[in-house]
Amino acid sequence: MNETNGSAPMIELEKTVKRFGTFTALHGIDATVQEGEFFSLLGPSGCGKTTLLRLIAGFENPTSGSIRIAGHDMRGIPANKRPTNMVFQSYAIFPHLNVAQNVGYGLKRRHLSRREMAREVGEALEMVDMAGYERRAAHELSGGQRQRVALARALVMRPKVVLLDEPLSALDKKLREQMQRELRDLQRSIGITFVLVTHDQEEALIMSDRIAVMFEGRIAQMATPEELYRRPASRRVASFIGVMNFLPARATGETQTGLVVQIESLGEVVLPSHTIPAGLRVDDIREVGIRPEMLTVIFDDAPGPRHSFEGQVSGNSYYGDMTYYDVVLPGSERTVTISMRNTANRAVVRPGNPVRVGWSAESILLFRQED
Amino acid sequence: MTRLSSNWLAVYAIIYMIFLYAPVVLLPLFAFNDATIIALPLSGFTTAWFEQLWGNQTLRTAAINSLIVAISSAVIATLLGAFAARAAARYSFPGKTGIIGLIMLPLVLPEIIVAVALLVALSQLGLSLALWTVVVGHVLICTPFAVAILSSAFRGLDRELEEASFDLGESRWGTFRRVTFPLVLPGVISSLLICFTISLDEFIIAFFLTGTDVTLPVYIWSQLRFPARLPSVMALGTILLVLSILFLVLGEWMRRRAARRQGQDAAAGGAMTGVA
Ligand SMILES: Nc1ncnc2c1ncn2[C@@H]1O[C@H](COP(=O)(O)OP(=O)(O)O)[C@@H](O)[C@H]1O
Ligand SMILES: [Mg+2]
Numbered sequence: 225m226n227e228t229n230g231s232a233p234m235i236e237l238e239k240t241v242k243r244f245g246t247f248t249a250l251h252g253i254d255a256t257v258q259e260g261e262f263f264s265l266l267g268p269s270g271c272g273k274t275t276l277l278r279l280i281a282g283f284e285n286p287t288s289g290s291i292r293i294a295g296h297d298m299r300g301i302p303a304n305k306r307p308t309n310m311v312f313q314s315y316a317i318f319p320h321l322n323v324a325q326n327v328g329y330g331l332k333r334r335h336l337s338r339r340e341m342a343r344e345v346g347e348a349l350e351m352v353d354m355a356g357y358e359r360r361a362a363h364e365l366s367g368g369q370r371q372r373v374a375l376a377r378a379l380v381m382r383p384k385v386v387l388l389d390e391p392l393s394a395l396d397k398k399l400r401e402q403m404q405r406e407l408r409d410l411q412r413s414i415g416i417t418f419v420l421v422t423h424d425q426e427e428a429l430i431m432s433d434r435i436a437v438m439f440e441g442r443i444a445q446m447a448t449p450e451e452l453y454r455r456p457a458s459r460r461v462a463s464f465i466g467v468m469n470f471l472p473a474r475a476t477g478e479t480q481t482g483l484v485v486q487i488e489s490l491g492e493v494v495l496p497s498h499t500i501p502a503g504l505r506v507d508d509i510r511e512v513g514i515r516p517e518m519l520t521v522i523f524d525d526a527p528g529p530r531h532s533f534e535g536q537v538s539g540n541s542y543y544g545d546m547t548y549y550d551v552v553l554p555g556s557e558r559t560v561t562i563s564m565r566n567t568a569n570r571a572v573v574r575p576g577n578p579v580r581v582g583w584s585a586e587s588i589l590l591f592r593q594e595d
Numbered sequence: 596m597t598r599l600s601s602n603w604l605a606v607y608a609i610i611y612m613i614f615l616y617a618p619v620v621l622l623p624l625f626a627f628n629d630a631t632i633i634a635l636p637l638s639g640f641t642t643a644w645f646e647q648l649w650g651n652q653t654l655r656t657a658a659i660n661s662l663i664v665a666i667s668s669a670v671i672a673t674l675l676g677a678f679a680a681r682a683a684a685r686y687s688f689p690g691k692t693g694i695i696g697l698i699m700l701p702l703v704l705p706e707i708i709v710a711v712a713l714l715v716a717l718s719q720l721g722l723s724l725a726l727w728t729v730v731v732g733h734v735l736i737c738t739p740f741a742v743a744i745l746s747s748a749f750r751g752l753d754r755e756l757e758e759a760s761f762d763l764g765e766s767r768w769g770t771f772r773r774v775t776f777p778l779v780l781p782g783v784i785s786s787l788l789i790c791f792t793i794s795l796d797e798f799i800i801a802f803f804l805t806g807t808d809v810t811l812p813v814y815i816w817s818q819l820r821f822p823a824r825l826p827s828v829m830a831l832g833t834i835l836l837v838l839s840i841l842f843l844v845l846g847e848w849m850r851r852r853a854a855r856r857q858g859q860d861a862a863a864g865g866a867m868t869g870v871a
Contacts, residue, residue, distance in 0.1 A: 330763030
């Protein structure tokens, strides 16, 4: 086993299946989380993220398959004997205990002296920026503070893995964005493996080293945020992560440099060979995808990208720094979404006006028919 | 609401209060009245009737019987209630609504029906009447109250709290001791107090199911035939009244405290709303 930090497997899931009665919540999950990694389970509500987290924590037993943590098989090891600690979605702050008693709850069994205990608790609270709150009652805490206490209570145990179940979903937008950065920075600085469950793709992209995208009890793709965004493995992943424009397309032939694809409204284009995913059968191509930021409105007659089309703006959403345009494609009812960074000397194009939109072959993604 | 109708509402409320509480107020009034005849005007202040109670051997036996019955009923009903409430709050099982409904039924059954039914059942089984048969009857009528009170205590107990404790390395027993029990304790005490009070005051079932060992309400009833004893019955009634009010207030206070601890709205869900 490799001893350098971040390269030893911390959690290994092998064909992990979980059934509740006749309902299969997880269909054979295979995944490895590396030591020191910030790993996210991302997927729509009900896809089995919490179930998987609870299997790792030891609250549920897998129907079949195995779970290893730090090299040890976890079969038959209950939650209170596992090197994992959980931050619950509800935070589960003990309402009858104050902040220090909450954070020190798990240390009680370690028979520390009163001073050692106070120091450990103080350090953990310091870590989550809650120093001085020791004597606060649970009900006096705001949502953000509860979240921090729950995190401190997990960290003070010095677990090998911290499991977080949608820890930020109850917070308002501003606080959530702040906590996303804080949580990530904290994880980087202490180097403990984090497994985060979230249904918020943006959150997963911002925070994670790696993300497993889940649908209906299966991992659809496991990759770094960048890979996931730039090379989604399927149409479903592509539409779940960010915004994607889909257009019907067919492969019509091959040249020395690449694949010839006929795209509705955009015409024929040669896609460079290196952009074509390995294992994709050319005959299976049914659609192409292109991200909004890969489409650019050409504002003057300057020579733009190689490819362009003439469309009509049917709507726009102004976000201050960005404007999103809905543009109707030529000879079609279909619209695509285009995002443009706003600049000082450029006015927003009003609906009804024609625009020229440029794009490049490299930004085209190919998708198969999915059922 | 208009001025007029709120005036009428106030009048209604006052009349209602008088109707409800005037007879109750008469009890302590005559208990301290220096006369053997229960009639106005009052003739003077005395604590003689209370002193007389103290010297009464039958009464003391009845009081001890009542305490035995009330404590046993409260403990048993609260235990049964805790199991039912825990099951109802945590697990779903087939026929849950029906089973909970059956547990709650004695709440609306006329007590005399319960009493007669139990009497018939006991004599069919060839069992002789004693204090424990009263306890059986009282457990039957107290359990619904215990379930109602404890349901709200257990429902407020988030499953994730127990899991968090377990996750932090605590054992099952340790989790019960450090999380579950402290959080439901006020509910348990509330249930004990209210069941105790219900049992202490209960007459019909006690009357039917007690053998030679009478409880306080049955003793009071037996004394009503002797006019001379009436003032000391009043005194005894006063003591029971004060104790009942004290226990009920204490019980409700504990229940609200439990709710507050669990972060629920304390005013919502009185003892009885858990039944619905
Ligand atoms: N204890 C359980 N009994 C039965 N079904 C369950 C249980 N826990 C979860 N499920 C089901 O498993 C699926 C996945 O649930 P969950 O893991 O909570 O999803 P997520 O966290 O992704 O929203 C859901 O359809 C849910 O109803
Ligand atoms: Mg979930």
